């Protein structure tokens with residue numbers, strides 16, 4: 001089990017409230033998507049972020065560049081994929097269900 005799978009397991013043990021709080025906190029604290037050139041106005045207005053966990057945005061997204069590999073969470077949790085806002089979460093891309 002790698003770090004990302006450990007995180008998913010920990011998250012699955014949390015209550016809905018704990019999970020919601022954690023997601024909102026990490027959206028602001030760790031996610032650097034808002035500085036990415038692919039992050040558009042619609043995504044910002046929807047307050048979308050943390051796509052590696054939450055999956056694709058409902059907004060139309062065009063990948064100009066992906067900064068995920070520069071994000072501290074990316075290295076810490078041994079992620080392997082990118083462009084999560086358009087291609088789906090790390091879990092989805094690993095299991096190719098997108």
Ligand code: SF4
Pocket residue numbers: 030031032033049050051052053067068069071072073074084
């Ligand atoms: S890896 Fe990408 S989507 Fe995930 S928190 Fe970092 S910047 Fe956001």
Ligand code: SF4
Pocket residue numbers: 032033034036037038039051052063065066067068082083084085086
């Ligand atoms: S997931 Fe990657 S491409 Fe999408 S907004 Fe975040 S850093 Fe940019």
